[in-house]
Amino acid sequence: MEVSKKYRFGTLATEIIMVLLALVFLIPFYFLFVNSVKTFSDLLTNSASWPSSFEWHNYARAWDITNFPKAFGNSLIVTVISNVLLALFSAMSAYRMVRHNSRFNKFLFAVFVAAMVIPFQSIMIPLVKVMSSLNLMNSIPGLIVAYLGFGVPLSVFLFHGFVKSIPLEIEEAARVDGTSIYGTFFRIVLPLMKPMFVTVIILNTLWIWNDYLLPSLVLQNADLRTIPIATFAFFGQFTKQWDLALPALVLGILPVIIFFLAMQKYIVEGITQGAVKG
Amino acid sequence: MKSKKSSGLLQQLVFVGPSTIFFAIIIVIPFLLGLYYSFTNWNGVSGQVTWVGIDNFKQILTKDPDFGKAFWFTVRFTVVGIILTNLLGFFLAYFLTKPLKTRNVLRTIFFMPNVIGGLLLGFIWQFIFVKGFSALGEATGWHFFNLPWLGDATTGFWGIIMVFVWQTAGYLMVIYISSINNIPKDIIEAAEIDGASKMQILKSVIVPLVMPAVTVCLFLAISWSFKMFDLNLSLTKGGPFRSTESVALNIYNEAFQNNRYGLGTAKAIIFFVVVAIITSLQVKLTKSKEVES
């Protein structure tokens, strides 16, 4: 309420330094953008300069060739469904593992943590074998199952740390009132975990939205391809068609930037709510 | 008593079951299959799979100096990478929790590098190192831009580090921000009233209270940098002369370029065991520093 903090000289200096640093951070985006509206020869020859003319039709062509609406739809479905299920299942597991810290659960948690360091490339051949024997290949639900499997360790790990910081008293009070363990979890614990949900969802969204290798292995049908796969179609054996790949890339990251801007409000909100409990 | 036990089992199944099933299908089973291949000489294609016992492991440990080199590169990369990203991430968070006018915009900007995925990100940066830096070098004449970026062992290493830090610092910043914001205001105010300086508050109040976030961030950074593959492949492909080859890339090349899938998975197993030991030590170490609730 009394946010009338003094905006002193020190704060101003900090602000200026941070803005400068932010500009440095933005340099690659400058390259990304200006080169996405240049002709092929221009972008290779004058990569750093401001475009002499804006070739907006690069975007139109990239949009058409990637069949962008279709790819966008596929990416969206995969990302949203994987995210929801992943966050929910992981939160449930983490909750149980913290509150019921049995030997088995301790072991399971250790396995989850260890699995996070397995390099994907080393299991990809056996993975497609297993997935095809379960009929999970070449289908969006199959890809979602794969994301659930790969995503569980990190998400559980993050929730695990967070559940520990939730005081037991609230739950105990609810239990004394006769609420079932499931009711306690869904109506009391889950809302408290909101800040961590935000973190987990952001992490997983970025990963799933941008992932290339896994969908390239699992989805072979052209109708099913996601944005990164569509973008990679511009990279040939010798020639990288930057004049099409860069616009496709810009189109692909815009939704995520918008998503993050939208989520930022919830982050602040989630954190404020988290503060209430303390 | 009995019913309590069975409901406990039900709860275990309901809460832990789904994630464990998916995890088992997607990671555990393929991993075990991979374990089997590591004792064979399978080339990844043929129907012939011959059991060779521990030959692969012997060969890696005794006759493959490049694997050791890749390991050493990965270790150096991890140490430098996690220190820099965490420091930068933490300080970004520290300053962006101050009442700056532009802080919401700034948070978004620092986070933005995360929206580009690994391989593409590497290709763009390669483009920047090769074309952009030379253009900047011509314009400014600064020695920094005229270095042979990605062209020798040193600039290759620091080039990858730069991109890695650029990409991940903003991510860790988000986690640190939420952690710093969770520190009750009155604690800091009380310290201020007691006349503590900014540095003192940072050192004795904020840092200890964000230790849980440090655990998470360290862990994230370690697992990212140990597994680093996309950036490595797209920036330097491990070159020049294998000086920037990470373990993940070394494994990949062994399995798919040299067509020695068995040997490649054996490397992956060794790598996994070593990293698992290191990370579990790290988690134990930082967890012991957290304040248990």
Add this chain to the structure above:
Amino acid sequence: MKKRSKITLASMLALSVVLAGCGSKTDKNADSASGDSGKGATKTIHIFQFKVEIAEALNKLKADYEASHPGIKLDIQTVGGGSDYGAALKAKFASGEEPDIFNVGGYTDLNTWADKLEDLSGEKWVSDMVDVSKDQITKDGKIYGMPMNLEGYGFVYNKDLFKKAGITEIPKTLTELDAAAKKLQDAGITPFVNGYQEGWIIGQHTLNVAFAHQEDPSAYIEGLNKGTAKFAGNKQMDEFMKLFDLTLKYGQKNPLTTDYNTEMTMFANGQAAMTQQGNWTQVQIDGITPNMNIGILPMPINDNADENDKLLVGVPNNWVVNKNSKVKDDAKEFLSWLVTSDQGKNYITKEFKFIPAFKSINATEQDLGALGAEVLKYSKEDKLLSWQFARFPEGAWNEFGSSMQSYIAGKSDKDQLLADFQKTWDNLKK
């Protein structure tokens, strides 16, 4: 209250199971529809290929072929250049969804895949294959694939810059090349731009020159495998090193930071007069400077003009048929159509812009551009050196490239470099 949450839970569990099981079932149906090939209905030929450059033309071809061949459908998948085709193909086989037609390189790659391949020796186009394309795809006397095209390389050069520097005769020996480079340098022109950051440029194409110049390359490689031949002390290796040094001496600075894109941009913008590349760069060059006055020079390693006036020509890849395919006759029929029908030939020369690997297909300079025409000319005069890098042990070119980069960086000398080559070969040979 209690119940509701239980129901939610149960339904969620059910949902996830359904998701896992059911969704793929619909897919299975779609799959079996196309797999049911023998039953008279539509047959689908699954093609899995890596040349992104021809992906669009292939889509056109698909429409044409399906129109003229009722009952056949082509399903063409192209793997993007960001990932590695070999790995994707292995994953495809591991998943059981084996393609009917795919790409395999010659020699070593052929050995890796041989037990999956259909013998194509009996096809009618075999007799039309150009000689240089046969060896690489032959195993135990049988032909296992149809060569995709020919590609050739040497020093791509800028004729206008040569004229400007006063070079009238094209250099055909090492001494002449040195003299030409000197003239260029004196005229203020960078003679060479070297894309030595790229492993395939240096470890495959550059080093191949030393192998191709051997009196009997096959025997030399055989000798290396048996341990009877060595890198050190080999005459052609020594001579090759002189050429390699020459490109470095007259090259741009920072060859190790120069990737393929930079190399071609510099060349197309006239910032250097020569670059070791092949006819595939035509597209890239045209994209930057259309109608450039260019050609390809041989890569001489000594002063014998006859021996050196040759380009390095080979088959980069082959179309092969999966021997376990259910539609293998249709697949063979399709490949045959591609190289014997007028429509198919037209696609190869006019749409794919390939230098045909068949005597029965004619291409013109208009189709191929200046560089392709030059390769075609050398190939018709039979002034060719072969591509041997596909015979290197698997993965070796990568290592060779690394060792050569190390030499460029001054971390090793010539003796060390040849010793490194030897070590790599001995370590990776089978």
